[in-house]
Amino acid sequence: DGGITQSPKYLFRKEGQNVTLSCEQNLNHDAMYWYRQDPGQGLRLIYYSQIVNDFQKGDIAEGYSVSREKKESFPLTVTSAQKNPTAFYLCASSIWREAPEQYFGPGTRLTVT
Amino acid sequence: GQSLEQPSEVTAVEGAIVQINCTYQTSGFYGLSWYQQHDGGAPTFLSYNGLDGLEETGRFSSFLSRSDSYGYLLLQELQMKDSASYFCAAASNNAGNMLTFGGGTRLMVKP
Numbered sequence: 001d002g003g004i005t006q007s008p009k010y011l012f013r014k015e016g017q018n019v020t021l022s023c024e025q026n027l028n029h030d031a032m033y034w035y036r037q038d039p040g041q042g043l044r045l046i047y048y049s050q051i052v053n054d055f056q057k058g059d060i061a062e063g064y065s066v067s068r069e070k071k072e073s074f075p076l077t078v079t080s081a082q083k084n085p086t087a088f089y090l091c092a093s094s095i096w097r098e099a100p101e102q103y104f105g106p107g108t109r110l111t112v113t
Numbered sequence: 114g115q116s117l118e119q120p121s122e123v124t125a126v127e128g129a130i131v132q133i134n135c136t137y138q139t140s141g142f143y144g145l146s147w148y149q150q151h152d153g154g155a156p157t158f159l160s161y162n163g164l165d166g167l168e169e170t171g172r173f174s175s176f177l178s179r180s181d182s183y184g185y186l187l188l189q190e191l192q193m194k195d196s197a198s199y200f201c202a203a204a205s206n207n208a209g210n211m212l213t214f215g216g217g218t219r220l221m222v223k224p
Contacts, residue, residue, distance in 0.1 A: 033211075040121075042200055042214040043156070058211070090155065100146045100163070100204050102212065104155035 002027045004105035006091050011110045013085075021076045021108045023091035029103070030096050032074040036060060037088045037107075046089075049074055050096075078110065085112045115139045117201055117215035124221045125191055133186045133218045135201035145177050145184045146202045146212060156200060159186070188220070196222045 004025045013019045025032065031050050035043040045058030049068040063082025068074050074093075078085045088109050092102040117137045125131040135145065144163040148156040160168050162177035162184060174187040188195055198219050202212040 035214075040217075040219075042117075042216040044214075045211055048211065092156075100144050100161040100202075100212070101158045102156075104157070106155050107153075 004091060004093055004103055006089075006105035006108050008108060009106065011108055013110070013112050015112055016080045017112075018077055018079050019085075019110065019112075021078065021089055021091075021110070023074045023076065023105060024072055025074075025091075025093045025103075025105075026072060027093055027103060028071070029093035030071070031094045031099070032068070033092045033094075033102065034058075034064070034066065034074070034076045035090045035092065037090060043090065046076065078112075085110060115203060115205060115213040117203055117213060119199075119201055119215040119218045121216065122219045122221070124223065126223050127191055127193060129191050130187065130189045131191060131220065133188075133199050133201075133220070135184045135186075135215055137182050137184075137201070137203045137215075139182075139203040139205045139213065141206035142179070142182075142203055143206060144204045145175070146204065147173075147175050147186045148200045148202060148214075149197050150200065150217070151197045159199075191222050193222050193224070196220060 007022045033048045034046040047066040049055040065077045090107045091105040094102045146161045147159040150156040160175040172189045177184040198217040200217045201215045
């Protein structure tokens with residue numbers, strides 16, 4: 001079955017540590033995205049990528065970094081520079097950047113204490 | 114900038130019809146999508162309006178009026194499983210063709 005996988009589902013880290021969230025898709029989609037969702041809020045775009053080895057900042061990129069070395073993979077690193085990293089992180093993909101339909105992974109809930 | 118407004122919460126009874134409104138201020142706007150998200154889950158795509166008018170998909174319909182910068186999602190024959198958050202998302206040329214999401218409307222369906 002095609003889809004997007006994110007791991008782990010729950011992640012706990014101490015303040016000051018970098019942490020990398022995994023996102024893999026086997027849908028053969030060109031575009032991939034990372035969103036952050038806080039309780040009771042909408043989705044805010046962190047980074048997106050149209051093609052391998054290319055990515056662009058979204059609305060809230062500060063304190064985050066990404067890579068796109070393979071079409072299938074788009075990992076997100078939450079660095080110690082992110083002031084309030086505790087949140088629900090969602091990865092998504094679409095056929096191309098303009099596609100209105102995005103497919104989402106199950107999400108990773110990150111708690112930093 | 115881009116902004117979308119939705120009611121934060123709507124309550125309805127099973128079997129009823131509910132309308133969730135979305136107004137947007139988005140330069141370079143070219144379409145409105147709707148997503149459903151159950152608690153703790155991933156958003157799933159429901160519908161897209163690239164043109165003015167009504168799009169129907171089973172019990173769900175979505176409407177867009179570009180002149181009013183307004184759209185809505187209509188859910189008919191409500192079921193308990195429809196209890197979820199619903200997000201409108203605007204696609205805009207000026208935002209690098211990205212989707213900008215509204216804050217979401219939490220729908221509670223009661224027996």
